[in-house]
Structure formats: structure tokens, C-alpha cells
Amino acid sequence: MTKTSAGHFFEDYHVGQVIEHAVPRTVSGGERALYHALYPARHALHSSDEFARACGMPAAPVDELMAFHLVFGKTVPDISLNAVANLGYAEGRWHRPVWPGDTLRARSTVIGLKQNSNGKTGVVWVRSEGLNQRDEIVLDYVRWVMVRKRDIDAPAPETVVPELQSALAASDLVVPEGLDFTGYDFTLAGEPHRLTDYAVGEVIDHVDGVTVEEAEHMLATRLWQNTAKVHFDLTVRPEGRLIYGGHVISMARGLSFNGLANAQMIVGLNGGAHANPCFAGDTIKAWSEVLDIAETTAPGVGAIRLRLVAKKGGEPFTLRGEDGKYLPNVLLDLDYWALMPL
Amino acid sequence: MTKTSAGHFFEDYHVGQVIEHAVPRTVSGGERALYHALYPARHALHSSDEFARACGMPAAPVDELMAFHLVFGKTVPDISLNAVANLGYAEGRWHRPVWPGDTLRARSTVIGLKQNSNGKTGVVWVRSEGLNQRDEIVLDYVRWVMVRKRDIDAPAPETVVPELQSALAASDLVVPEGLDFTGYDFTLAGEPHRLTDYAVGEVIDHVDGVTVEEAEHMLATRLWQNTAKVHFDLTVRPEGRLIYGGHVISMARGLSFNGLANAQMIVGLNGGAHANPCFAGDTIKAWSEVLDIAETTAPGVGAIRLRLVAKKGGEPFTLRGEDGKYLPNVLLDLDYWALMPL
């Protein structure tokens, strides 16, 4: 009789389990236009077919975070519908661009399980993959979430905690085929700074802010077919609609254009924490820290490893209090690799 | 001197009158992307070109409700600008899918008239048709509305009340050419339930809810070029902006994915009532009741007749009070046919 899915609980997972996620999605110029309406996205490679062609691409790919959100959204009904918390990301790699016309689907493999000492919840590690219509991997990443048990008397599984890299090495990154920054037009891109102009440890205040509205984050989250009810139903949580963490990621990445206009394509996700929840009415600002700089084998293409912090209120460049915990105004602490002209 | 249209009044209509509605509209991937941003639409056939191809279609058609809204929107300036109430729908049939690139226009024929006993208003029945760029009928449906008279002294027309089917028979439904569910992928579609898993009388609580925002329903209604001012101008009605009834239909249909993921394409609209008005801030939830089940002549394709109820607050599976009237929390009572794998 119950045709609806209540999602999976902790005891439903086992290490090695492969979950094919539902509802493949074809991307068009429509999704790209909405991405530009929802976020202050201005990176030229995603904005202009002509700019992308001058960089060796056949046309402008969609934003890498759009691919991430679409894949993430598909995993929600199977992975995080009963999640208490989204604990972390690791080893995220973009393997090839997504173009309008591509169809994405998603698959996750359970790679770790650990019941919590309270016996009521457990941590599930999955490696999720996004695949295109040619069954090529578009991106993959590891995510771990704390999930409720349906039956607290269900026996604990054997604990398996996967070994994860704290950060991808530059040599692990995949540079899109054909990418070539030797003829890069810094004027059209919007800023003159090339990779060698950035120094490890340098911090950048991205200055601009956006006060988040309910309608906007819901449009975004729905666009990725993310079904987590806390993002849509105002009656679920007394403190209000919880904004999808990915909305904060894209907003902060968009804001980071101002100072990082040439950090064109995201190719690696080393880690990330949604430090505090975000609600409508919060004004998001962002700052970045340069964590590493590297060359790649592609012509003119370097890689920059960045910490991207989103915050509401408070000062830039502060992250944790004396107790080592994130300050209450910090929303996001993301560690990623992007490609930048040398 | 008055260049603006005040719309038609009751005495402007006569039985047999054909009205060609203005402003044809070409659909693209943009409208589809917006549909996915505005509603929790996840039916795989509308989401993925690849899934649609595996079902015998050349590509993913746009949601059938999008075609309905576009046609409905075009009829508004000529039919319901001076409507006091939208009284009902009947005999709605989708004749062929709409694809990105198609251009839709609309035409209505007046098929019934009945002046009300108060002499101030009357009921107008129209059969509206949506046509594509090849002059093929995409959908048609009967709608009746109560319309104001301009001049209450205008003579009453002869009363003509059309005979309408209370529901389409399964044999009246048009299955899109080429549709074939014999190789249907239930995993990608999101649920394992096939037509034979549903029983007449079965009810399904779709669980999820969406709290409606002003910006979202206005974006939707404008996208369909629906010009009824009550949906946009907050100063028109003291109780607030009235939400376009079609927004509630699409929201409820999207929510019904959870339990009816395989009710892929809407092919018939038997009837519908907007039981109570919906306003921003309402949290819409939905439940369905299986009214009928039938086979079709297409391979692997069955038809399911469903009652779809949208409500704000209250319990599922309750519709009317002891007085026989809709409960105040009921927003929509829709009766439709969809295609589902056997």
C-alpha cells in the first residue's frame, strides 16, 4: 500500500552496495540561463561560446557546480533523505565538461559505515559518480552523512572508515581535453591577474554581498531536482527553511569572481564543511585564501587551490574561535582546485 | 481613443463563435528548465532525452501541463479577464507531445451560454484548442467560467448547456505515436510500481510539502503569458494576490511523483475544481486516489485515472465536509488520466 519512499536508513546500507539513482536529466541553455539568474556567475568560459572556443573548447560548458548540483540532487532520495547532517566531501574530481544537450545520471557506491556510539545514527560514506549519455564519468566525489536508524535495535555493521586524501595532488586533476590558455584574453575575462600573480597564503575579500531570498534558493534547489523537504516546506523546522548548502557554495563561488575572475574551471573538490545553516534574509559575503599553486600539462594552464569561505556578517579572514570551532557567522569552508592561466 | 482591451463580457459571446487567441509562443529548453525550477517535476520522460528515446520518443517532450498552461494563458484575455469564477474543466485531451522548437497558439469555440438568474452574470462554456506550427491539435479541453455582463439590461441569450462526459473513457485517450514502455527502466524512473501494482480505490499521501512564495507563482504565471491582474497586482484584492489555479495543479502534480513516479504522461483531463483560493505562504501538500485502470493499444502502456487533491493543512484523504462542500483546506480536486507502464 505505501507507494511513497521514506528513504533509506542506516541499516539499509552495506559496504560495496551500488545505488543507481533515479531521474536522468538533459541539460539545455535553459539551465545555464537560470544559473546566471540565480548566482552572480561571470566566469567568461561558462558565459561565452566564443571565449570558450578561444580556449580550445567546442562551446561554453555549463558551470562545474551545476554538474555537481545535478548529481548531488539525484543522490538525495537515496542517501540523505534521512540524514541528520552532511558531514563532509573529499576527493571530488571533474573528469570532463558538461555541455547543453548532455544527459546526466548518478550512481553511488557505499564505501564506509560506522555506527555512532549512541546507537541511533551512523555515518555512511559514499562515492557518487555523475555519468553522461555516453556512460563517461563527468565527476565523482566522496560524501559522508550522518543517517538515522529506522530500528535502533538493528545490529551495528562492521565499521569501515575509508582512507581519504586530505587534498588531491595537482597531478590528480583532470584538465579538460583541448583546454589551452596560451591565447587567453584577460580583458574579456575581466581581470589581469594570472596564476603567477597569486601567492600561497594570500587572502582576498570578495567585497560584494547578496541577501538571500526564499524564492531564489527554492528555484535553485528544485532546478537540481533536490527533494529534501527542509528546503521547501516552511512548517518542517521552527527556525525556517534550511537553505541547500550547495546554494551557498554557488553564491560564494559567484561572488569570488571579484578577485578570482581567472579561476575559470573547478576541477577538484578537496573538502568542504557547511559550518552553520543559512536562512533567507542572511547576507552572504565571501573571502578566499590561496592554499596552493601548480602547473598542469595543458598549454598555459595552471591550477590554483583555494579555500572559499562564505559568511554572514562578521569580519573576513576569520574562521574559527579560540575553541577551534567555526565562528557562528561562517556558513561554508570549501577547499577546491580551479584552472587558471599561467 | 481607448486602445486597451477591457476583455469580453457575457453579452459579447454567442454559441458557435470562434475566437483566435493572440500571441503564439515558441517553446525552448528555457521553458523546460523553468518548469523544473518552479515545480518539483521529476518524471523521467520529461527530464531526460535519453529516457524518452528509450520509450520510443524522439526526445523528451515538455511537461503536458506546460502545454496546458500556455494554451490556457492565451485564452485569458478573451475568456476570463472578466470572469468571476473558473467553474470547471471537462473532456481535456492531449493529442500529441510538444517539443522544444514547437510554436503553440490557441483557439476557442463558444459551445454553451446560460445567463444567471440574477441577470448580472452568465456562464460561458468554451472548447479551447492548442495548435502547433503545423496546425495540428496539441490539446483541447472544455472550460466554463462565470462572466460579468457589461450591461445588465442586455437581453439573455438562448440557454445552451453542452452535454459533457463526466470522464473520458480509456478508449478516448490518445497515446503519443511511438510510445513503447516494454523496455521501461523502473530504476531510472525512480519507483518500481507498475500499473498492476495499483488498485482502484487506493489512496496515496505524497508526503512532501512546498510553502508557496509570491515571486515563484508570478514567474510561473507570467511565463504562460497569463495576464489576469489578480495574480500580479497586490492592490487589487484585499486578501492578497490570488495564485493562478494552474500553479497549484503543477505543484500538486510535481509532489505526486513520490508514489506516482511512473504516471509519466498526462493524456486526459476529466474534470477539476479549484476548491479554495491559494495565497503565498500556504504550504501545499497533495494526495491521490486511483479512480480507474485500463490498458491501451500501445506496447506496454497502460492508463491510470487519478484524483489529485492539493490541500493546505488538514489531513489527507478528506475532501468534503458533512454539508457536501469542499473543506476549507482543499485547494484543488483534479481528475486526470496518465500513462503508466503495465
Added chain:
Amino acid sequence: MTKTSAGHFFEDYHVGQVIEHAVPRTVSGGERALYHALYPARHALHSSDEFARACGMPAAPVDELMAFHLVFGKTVPDISLNAVANLGYAEGRWHRPVWPGDTLRARSTVIGLKQNSNGKTGVVWVRSEGLNQRDEIVLDYVRWVMVRKRDIDAPAPETVVPELQSALAASDLVVPEGLDFTGYDFTLAGEPHRLTDYAVGEVIDHVDGVTVEEAEHMLATRLWQNTAKVHFDLTVRPEGRLIYGGHVISMARGLSFNGLANAQMIVGLNGGAHANPCFAGDTIKAWSEVLDIAETTAPGVGAIRLRLVAKKGGEPFTLRGEDGKYLPNVLLDLDYWALMPL
């Protein structure tokens, strides 16, 4: 160390300076769909490929105001980030339509400078051009803004005030190649009025109103990649988020369909004033005045010069008080040329 741009100040400009603006943008059906969701845009030539073909176009061009907003948005970081006020527009001409697939970029030339007597600000005149991927000019217009000085002790530049036409002559207008209104379908267009039905001095109340929402104007402004922080960050100004003046232009133009459905394409911008700021919650209504009527050399194509006024509250057809200043309810006073069937 400072990688972010603080924008240009008055002393950074010199007459003759050419600024190539950043971030080219490829337009698709997605941007068009969003335009129809954001504004009550119903002009048939922009809505239907079939209607456009019947008028000699290869397909429906995007709305001329979309091209304007995209070009304007690109100029913001270089021209008006430190602007105190947007003072006026002149000599705006659309040279050719923009089609989905086109890529737009923008360039501005400084054509005038005048330091204000207070020594703290100055007026900068620029002629901005939008170019497509073939380096063809799509539109150009003159805008002048009041810009802050970084250093009030910086010497005043030589004053150069450009001579600008108070209005384009009809003979200055560029009619899109191939445009032919001899077979124009007034029924599909929505109104029967041709150019000769309008009289100079005639005024039209467009009747409908839209109460503006925060999410909508932000989506629009972001879509044009306009980065002015006053439109997004609620904490910048005590009176609230200032709505991008172009949002008011497009809203008023959309509303003007009702009475000017056949004023299909905008080809000239003679002038414009954002008389008062607009904020979320304001209900925008519009009225027009016919300023001039002319023929063109294209078959069946006439030109109509219109004053388009957007207002919040108050009566139509009133613009200025006894002191000669705009009434406080007037938001926009725009003077433009559109093409209309003879």
C-alpha cells in the same frame, strides 16, 4: 595584494578613452524564457518564431531590451560602480536583432567629462556599443552618470560636453534587414490598431499593474550580469535594495502591450530618466503618450515615437508638479521609437 576592483573614479576617465568591457555572453532560449517569466512581455515578434518568419525574420529575435540590459550590465563594473546617479540616456539605436546563439560583448568610449562645482564628483558621458560575435554593432547608446572622485584634490579635466540629439529623427532609425509588415497578422499580434490609428498627443493608460518582489528583480539584474551591489545587498542602503532601473523599463514596456501590442520592435532610445527609485513592494503601472509617427523605407513598416511612463500609485497622465519636477510617484520617463505596421 588587492585583486578586487574598486571600479573607476572620475579622475580615471579621459575623453577618447575606449574601455573594452569584460565577460562576453552567449544568449540562448533560456534567457528568452526567463525574460518572459520576469516581465509581462507578449509582443508576438519576440514570442513566436512563426510570427517572426511571417514578418521576414529568420526566427524570433530576443527582446531588444534584453540586448540593452546585457550590454548595460557589462558596462557597470567600468562605468557606474562608483556612480552617484544615472543621469540620462540619448541617441540609442538598435542596429540589428540578437538571436539565440549570438554572443554579445560591450565597449564604451568616453565622449564627455565635466567636474561638478563641489569638486567631489563629475559627470562622465560614454557611448556604449554592444557587439556580436561577428563584431557587428547590435546597439549603441549614450549614457551619462555622476561619478565620485577618489581624490578630491585631483585636478579637474577640461570640460567637454557632447552635443546630443534631443531625439533621433525617424530617418536615423535602422529597420532590421528583411522586416516586412505587409502580411502582418493583427489577430495573432493581439490588437487591431495600426500606426495610422494612433495620433500624436494620444495617451494610453495600460491599466495593468505588477507589485514587484525582491527575488524577481534580483533574478533579472543578475541575469544581465549587472554587479551593482545596491541591487543585491540589503545591508547597503537603509531604505532597502534599490531596484535596477532597467527592471522598471522592461516591466513598463511589458505592461504597455495592452494598448501598444503592435509596437513590436524598439529601434531607438531618445532619452530616459529614472525619476524616482523603485523598491520591492511598489506596484508598477504604466502609461504612454504618442510623440511622433513616421514612415520607414521597409514594406509596411512604420515608426512610432512614444513616451513610456512607469509610476507607483497616483493618476496616469501626470508627470511633473507645479515646480517642474517629477512627481514622487513617477518612476520612469522614457522616450523611444518602435516599429509598427502601417
